[in-house]
Amino acid sequence: MSALEKVFYSPVGQGVAKKAGLSEPPTLRRGRTWPQGAIVLAPLEGATLGKLTLKALGRAFEAPVVDTDTDQAPGYGSRIGALMVDATALTTLGQLEQVRAVLRPAMKGLERSGRIVILAAAPAGGWEQRALARALDGIDRTVGKELRGGATTNLVYVEPGVRPGDLASTLEFLLQGRSAFVDGQTWTVSASGTKATVSDKPLAGKTAVVTGAARGIGAAIARTLARDGAHLIVVDIPPAGEALAAVANEVGGTALHLDITAADAGHTLAAHIAERGHELYAVVHNAGITRDKMLANTDAARWASVLDVNLQAQMRINDVLLNPKTKGGLAKGGRLVGIASTSGLAGNKGQTNYAASKAGVAGLVQAMAPDLADRGITVNAVAPGFIETDMTARIPFVQREIFRRTNSLSQGGSPVDVAETIGYLLDPASAGVTGQVIRVCGQNLVGA
Amino acid sequence: MSPEAVIVGGNRIPFTKAGGRYAQASNHDMLTAALDGLVARYGLAGERVGEVAGGAVLKHSRDFNLTREAVLSSALSPLTPACDVQQACGTSLETTVYIANKIRLGQIPSGIASGVDSASDAPIAVSEPLRRILLKANAAKTVQQRIAAFSKIRPQHLAPAAPSVKEPRTGLSMGQHQARTTESWGITREAQDELAATSHANLAAAWDGGFFDDLVTPYLGVTKDTILRPDTSVEKLGALKPAFGGPEGTMTAGNSTALSDGAAAVLLASREWAEEHHLPMLAKVVDAEVAAVDHPSGADLLLAPVAATGRILERNGLTVGDFDLVEIHEAFASTVLATLAAWESEEYCTGLGLSGAIGTLDRSKLNVNGSSLAVGHPFAATGARIVASLAKMLHQRGPGSRGLISVCAAGGLGVVAILEAV
Ligand SMILES: NC(=O)c1ccc[n+]([C@@H]2O[C@H](COP(=O)([O-])OP(=O)(O)OC[C@H]3O[C@@H](n4cnc5c(N)ncnc54)[C@H](O)[C@@H]3O)[C@@H](O)[C@H]2O)c1
Numbered sequence: 001m002s003a004l005e006k007v008f009y010s011p012v013g014q015g016v017a018k019k020a021g022l023s024e025p026p027t028l029r030r031g032r033t034w035p036q037g038a039i040v041l042a043p044l045e046g047a048t049l050g051k052l053t054l055k056a057l058g059r060a061f062e063a064p065v066v067d068t069d070t071d072q073a074p075g076y077g078s079r080i081g082a083l084m085v086d087a088t089a090l091t092t093l094g095q096l097e098q099v100r101a102v103l104r105p106a107m108k109g110l111e112r113s114g115r116i117v118i119l120a121a122a123p124a125g126g127w128e129q130r131a132l133a134r135a136l137d138g139i140d141r142t143v144g145k146e147l148r149g150g151a152t153t154n155l156v157y158v159e160p161g162v163r164p165g166d167l168a169s170t171l172e173f174l175l176q177g178r179s180a181f182v183d184g185q186t187w188t189v190s191a192s193g194t195k196a197t198v199s200d201k202p203l204a205g206k207t208a209v210v211t212g213a214a215r216g217i218g219a220a221i222a223r224t225l226a227r228d229g230a231h232l233i234v235v236d237i238p239p240a241g242e243a244l245a246a247v248a249n250e251v252g253g254t255a256l257h258l259d260i261t262a263a264d265a266g267h268t269l270a271a272h273i274a275e276r277g278h279e280l281y282a283v284v285h286n287a288g289i290t291r292d293k294m295l296a297n298t299d300a301a302r303w304a305s306v307l308d309v310n311l312q313a314q315m316r317i318n319d320v321l322l323n324p325k326t327k328g329g330l331a332k333g334g335r336l337v338g339i340a341s342t343s344g345l346a347g348n349k350g351q352t353n354y355a356a357s358k359a360g361v362a363g364l365v366q367a368m369a370p371d372l373a374d375r376g377i378t379v380n381a382v383a384p385g386f387i388e389t390d391m392t393a394r395i396p397f398v399q400r401e402i403f404r405r406t407n408s409l410s411q412g413g414s415p416v417d418v419a420e421t422i423g424y425l426l427d428p429a430s431a432g433v434t435g436q437v438i439r440v441c442g443q444n445l446v447g448a
Numbered sequence: 449m450s451p452e453a454v455i456v457g458g459n460r461i462p463f464t465k466a467g468g469r470y471a472q473a474s475n476h477d478m479l480t481a482a483l484d485g486l487v488a489r490y491g492l493a494g495e496r497v498g499e500v501a502g503g504a505v506l507k508h509s510r511d512f513n514l515t516r517e518a519v520l521s522s523a524l525s526p527l528t529p530a531c532d533v534q535q536a537c538g539t540s541l542e543t544t545v546y547i548a549n550k551i552r553l554g555q556i557p558s559g560i561a562s563g564v565d566s567a568s569d570a571p572i573a574v575s576e577p578l579r580r581i582l583l584k585a586n587a588a589k590t591v592q593q594r595i596a597a598f599s600k601i602r603p604q605h606l607a608p609a610a611p612s613v614k615e616p617r618t619g620l621s622m623g624q625h626q627a628r629t630t631e632s633w634g635i636t637r638e639a640q641d642e643l644a645a646t647s648h649a650n651l652a653a654a655w656d657g658g659f660f661d662d663l664v665t666p667y668l669g670v671t672k673d674t675i676l677r678p679d680t681s682v683e684k685l686g687a688l689k690p691a692f693g694g695p696e697g698t699m700t701a702g703n704s705t706a707l708s709d710g711a712a713a714v715l716l717a718s719r720e721w722a723e724e725h726h727l728p729m730l731a732k733v734v735d736a737e738v739a740a741v742d743h744p745s746g747a748d749l750l751l752a753p754v755a756a757t758g759r760i761l762e763r764n765g766l767t768v769g770d771f772d773l774v775e776i777h778e779a780f781a782s783t784v785l786a787t788l789a790a791w792e793s794e795e796y797c798t799g800l801g802l803s804g805a806i807g808t809l810d811r812s813k814l815n816v817n818g819s820s821l822a823v824g825h826p827f828a829a830t831g832a833r834i835v836a837s838l839a840k841m842l843h844q845r846g847p848g849s850r851g852l853i854s855v856c857a858a859g860g861l862g863v864v865a866i867l868e869a870v
Pocket residue numbers: 211212213214215216217218235236237240258259260261286287288289309339340341342383384385386387388389390391392
């Protein structure tokens with residue numbers, strides 16, 4: 001801790017901080033927990049998808065309070081846990097009034113860590129319909145910034161033909177505490193025809209590889225996937241072996257000492273999986289490094305090492321694991337997840353190399369997803385914002401304090417928040433979620 | 449056919465010089481770390497393994513159940529039984545033989561052979577006079593008697609007694625014994641320094657090539673063997689002063705092993721168990737032999753493995769040429785050189801009751817990835833280190849590749865074993 005940091009966290013410093021508006025951020029609801037208060041469903045224009053999905057999840061729901069455009073918005077008697085706006089049947093901009101009318105009472109009626117979920121038809125059709133789809137995105141982002149007390153809002157675009165079974169895992173994730181640090185985001189669910197149903201152990205009997213798992217986000221991913229039933233193969237560089245062994249033993253998995261940048265890393269990984277008799281279901285390419293410098297001071301070595309670890313290594317490994325001839329390769333219906341970063345999506349001073357690699361990951365998953373759809377393999381990325389780990393502990397204190405607070409939830413995320421999002425993507429019931437980049441950033445002020 | 453005992457793999461922590469980075473770690477801590485790394489590598493968390501055998505040469509009395517306590521601290525199932533074995537520097541080759549034999553007899557399907565030693569945390573005892581005074585004070589019935597007992601304490605009594613590294617029957621240290629052997633076998637300084645330099649070069653190359661990626665798990669932030677000097681050379685070693693054998697001696701700190709801290713473990717199993725668990729099978733334990741020499745009557749203290757080697761070769765109908773790799777523990781460079789000379793000596797070998805000389809070793813097969821001079825030698829951990837490394841090397845060479853291990857030990861003991869890749 002720097003001297004400045006010590007002062008800030010001293011009683012005197014905290015007093016000053018409070019006066020400056022830097023008060024204790026809300027404690028977020030996390031884990032496989034549902035909202036405490038009622039789930040309220042607002043099906044607009046006779047939409048049914050939201051209702052059927054909630055029924056598939058076995059969740060009871062109530063009717064919304066609708067604003068009648070008075071000075072004082074009508075309120076909910078007791079705080080509600082979540083509001084789900086099913087806007088999938090809307091087609092005109094005029095119908096946005098209905099969205100306002102159900103959102104207004106909820107803005108002050110949500111419990112702490114409450115949820116707003118908006119369902120909308122994916123952008124398609126005529127000019128007005130496309131404008132409408134985008135308008136809902138603007139509403140979602142703004143609601144996120146206005147909500148208090150750790151409550152979040154997210155928008156889900158649904159493609160034509162999506163059935164409740166396609167949407168169930170997404171809705172479950174969004175309503176549960178698992179999505180605590182996902183706020184103000186929008187992503188798309190497609191029709192997959194999956195027969196998988198949601199459960200508390202969606203990964204039972206499945207083998208997942210997590211790279212960079214000795215510490216930080218990777219260790220949290222391993223723990224979360226193990227909680228969800230997965231068998232873990234955890235990978236990290238040989239010098240990180242001690243911490244890696246502790247993670248492996250904690251989750252009952254196996255440790256593989258491997259530098260992912262080694263030329264034969266993919267083959268080593270596949271051989272290990274084949275030898276241990278596993279069918280590979282998922283790979284989470286989490287290993288990553290930063291070598292920050294202003295571009296004016298960035299040499300070729302700094303440039304290359306970051307791009308290699310964060311982007312090129314996973315491409316080489318994917319090439320091997322996706323070859324159907326590879327023993328120990330990725331199974332049909334498998335899952336690939338890359339880790340992007342808000343720094344990559346928005347750009348960040350001093351991180352050209354890192355931003356290139358992380359934006360590259362986003363581009364990669366979007367490119368791969370359609371090509372692997374016929375094998376039932378989904379490819380997605382998560383883009384963490386400020387997450388409290390050893391990596392971010394290296395950022396100077398003042399900058400760090402700014403980064404951690406400049407989002408709608410006024411705090412840094414926890415590694416488990418990234419892990420839960422990955423768990424959701426790995427869920428067999430998430431077969432309709434592919435080619436997406438989901439930010440886990442508490443709606444960071446910067447970024448796309 | 450009796451069941452085979454196969455080596456699945458091994459794990460050790462990097463070895464360090466005594467008083468170095470593991471100075472605060474106990475045998476218990478280091479053995480636990482070695483076991484946990486093995487458990488992680490082979491996915492054995494919560495698993496009940498048939499038995500864990502381990503031991504240490506320098507042992508605190510509180511560690512009477514060292515291995516069992518380490519098992520309880522590890523990620524293995526607490527239902528895993530354990531025992532302590534001690535055979536000086538041969539300890540964890542002997543635990544390997546013990547576990548392999550149980551597997552071959554069908555008594556256990558799997559087991560872990562291990563060893564650990566801390567020369568940093570060696571048990572320090574009170575001096576003999578002080579011990580007697582303390583006993584008397586403890587037995588005293590009155591305060592006066594107790595004061596009287598304590599008043600007998602003299603400053604010299606307070607000096608702690610470190611464990612002796614002397615042979616109890618000869619009063620000579622191991623180095624002094626070896627100095628005699630070195631001289632009587634005419635082992636030159638140059639040959640010793642050359643062997644030491646080769647050991648460092650081989651170990652350095654093995655580390656650089658990633659050989660230890662699946663044999664070592666870092667501990668307390670140490671990621672590599674710290675005794676290793678990749679840049680040492682015959683010239684640098686040649687500049688060192690003699691440590692044993694007087695001013696004319698040829699043995700130096702550079703061509704003798706350093707006091708070390710470390711731990712190592714090997715996972716062994718029946719074929720069935722390994723297959724069921726989808727674990728690799730590197731090599732099988734073919735045979736083992738232990739021999740002893742009569743060093744109180746003047747025999748070379750550290751050459752007991754020669755008789756063991758001769759007997760095991762004759763029993764298995766093998767010659768030196770039948771081995772692809774040979775591992776001779778480098779207690780001192782001159783021990784290895786004297787051993788090789790003894791193998792070639794008709795007179796010495798027939799004197800041991802063998803039918804003739806053992807033969808000449810092609811030196812390119814010897815300690816190809818380095819040995820104790822460069823790695824270090826935490827006494828009881830050395831055997832398990834060698835078993836795991838040799839099994840991996842043989843496996844890389846392909847099925848049927850044969851390897852010989854020879855470890856000399858205090859008390860005039862020598863343990864040898866034959867491994868064969870499967
Ligand atoms: N912490 C954040 O705020 C944040 C934000 C955005 C993105 N991310 C990304 O999340 C991922 C995890 O970040 P973290 O904060 O946990 O970082 P971390 O530095 O704590 O952990 C990264 C792990 O990856 C391992 N690793 C590095 N190079 C490797 C290689 N060549 N082969 C195998 N393993 C290797 C490291 O040893 C380490 O254990 C990274 O990809 C990072 O870029 C983190």
